[in-house]
Amino acid sequence: MSEEAQQLPPRQLFVGGAWRDGNAGMRRDVVDPATGGILTTVVEADATDVDVAVRNAREAFDDGPWPRMPARDRARILHRAADLIRERADELVALESHDVGKPVSLCRAVDVETAAQQYEYCAALAQGLDGATRSTPIPSFAYTMRLPVGVVGAITPFNFPLILSSTKIAAALAAGNVVVHKPADDTPLSALFMAELLKDAGVPDGVLNVVTGSGQVVGEALLRHPGVDKIAFTGSTAIGRHAASVAGEHLKPVTMELGGNAAHIVFDDADLDVAIGAVIKAFVFNSGQFCMAGPRLLVARPLHDTVLGILEHAVPTVPIGNPRDPATVIGPMAGERQLKKVEEYIELARKEGGRIVCGGERLDLDGGFYYRPTVIADLPADSRVIAEEVFGPVLTVQPFDDEDEAVALANSTPYGLAAGLQTRDVTRAHRVAARLDAGIVWVNDWAMLDPAVPFGGVKDSGFGREYGPESLEAYTRVKSVVVSLPPVTQEQS
Structure with a gap:
């Protein structure tokens, strides 16, 4: 220009x-x-x-x-x-x-x-x-x-x-x-x-x-x-x-x-209407360029396929486009460097055997740095895409069988900035929140911040x-x- x-x-x-x-x-x-x-x-x-x-x-x-x-x-x-x-x-x-x-x-x-x-x-x-x-x-x-x-x-x-x-x-x-x-x-x-x-x-x-x-x-x-x-x-x-x-x-x-690489846990008693909204917000907000994002979704096995099916249809409906349009929810990545990094991780996910549930490609719009929000399933446990901070609109989904496995998966990262869980059981909420290695834990929502509440x-x-x-x-x-x-x-x- x-x-x-x-x-x-x-x-x-x-x-x-x-x-x-x-x-x-x-x-x-x-x-x-x-x-x-x-x-x-x-x-x-x-x-x-x-x-x-x-x-x-x-x-x-x-x-x-x-x-x-x-x-x-x-x-x-x-x-x-x-x-x-x-x-x-x-x-x-x-x-x-x-x-x-x-x-x-x-x-x-x-x-x-x-x-x-x-x-x-x-x-x-x-x-x-x-x-x-x-x-x-x-x-x-x-x-x-x-x-x-x-x-x-x-x-x-x-x-x-x-x-x-x-x-x-x-x-x-x-x-x-x-x-x-x-x-x-x-x-x-x-x-x-x-x-x-x-x-x-x-x-x-x-x-x-x-x-x-x-x-x-x-x-x-x-x-x-x-x-x-x-x-x-x-x-x-x-x-x-x-x-x-x-x-x-x-x-x-x-x-x-x-940096962060937060886990978002959906237990089998979660209110799915509440949970899905929080899950989507947690990984698309600010185009995923958010150190407290929730890019690792852990879902109780009985709900795993159901949640994937809902995400497959719901995520593409989130408005993405010109950030000057008041209806837009997802804007571009902040720069070409960030966009290329996301593209490299999606290519890696494919090589690791991941299944692209939705997204997985650029959006060609006005010469900007747009990437469609992407959900990935079936990655191996040792996947780099799961383990590393992608810093983009990318969500990986893993099943778990019980609370101990969910906590172990959530804590299996060197990061510890944020975490979240979806459950109707208040006792479980307090118990699991205490076990998660994170500076802040959200229950039945995501990214609720206030100047009075410390984070780190x-x-x-x-x-x-x-x-x-x-x-x-x-x-x-x-x-x-x-x-x-x-x-x-x-x-x-």
Whole structure:
């Protein structure tokens, strides 16, 4: 697509409260997944740009007003940010839909509203951050203080740019930190929009800085910069391992929300009307580009063929197409790289002996990166397609004979981010939920998230929690103060 066909003006870096060009003068295209056309260009930053951003953030933390501001004043600004997100929802919806390929109806109801709620929730938490007094046997007055950690390096992925940046930035700012944000290479536009929105809300210059560019250059520089005090990362397990390793070399605390490969268990007493809706949502939402997706369906053997038959007819009826159509539920993949990865896994499934129940092919539409949601049965137990994170609209289906086998199959993965089960037996629901290796478990639904409910992973899905009061714990450090009390003299008594 030609330079003249760009729909948006070129974007700069946001550093120190101002827009600026990159040091090397390099730029990269941002592509609309629905058409394959160029939306705009953004700066391809280098390590020098990262250094400038960190230095601005460092100055804002060491000498600026934000960490010293009364918590209720910070909360007022974060509430204003939530208001502005809703006031400018139309702009954010359009931006996120064009940048990521998300259907506009989901952008509005899920992405934009979740971001606003996150800023509101963190604003409330900010006013409750306090320490505690501690009783000791020594003659002293001991207490703790919760203080911000400092400069936070936030690194976020391509699939939920607005939500996943808000979970980190809102919590970090609420605790009095400052942030240097490196958004995903391919989907940086809402991050740049939010930088300006937060400034309009009253966030002081230097408190939020956004540096666009590649993970190999910008991400690496951020991980290694001595001026960064903490890393908050969401992305693949492979890159997360590297990020945690580099942060460990520099003794920086990290939180890691990594990959997933969740199991969705349908027991023989499940309400199938409820279960099928949840099953479909769990693997087609956001075109399957969802670390908490449910791509592994485990079905009680008496229901296995029935469930497959329902899915074969129901899945193709879910509206797929132009994300700007309000009726669309499934949009394109976020990029050609993601589309090709899904195609490779479907070809592998065929080689492994899998049966394609429905889907299994691209959708040729407007030059975009569309793939039909795909259900696969009869794969061998050692299938790579079952074992690995496909990160696309692909569902594998396996039968099980009893509860123990269902739990064993669900836990037979190195991941542990999410899991779900469908049953009418409340005792079974609690029992099985306790046995599943996952940071969050849904019963009779999927992907029900709220800013008050923490989520995060175990095993190869990472550590640390986002959302809930637990989220702010990772953005604070505890300081203890012990004041010696001299013995009371006779004169004082």
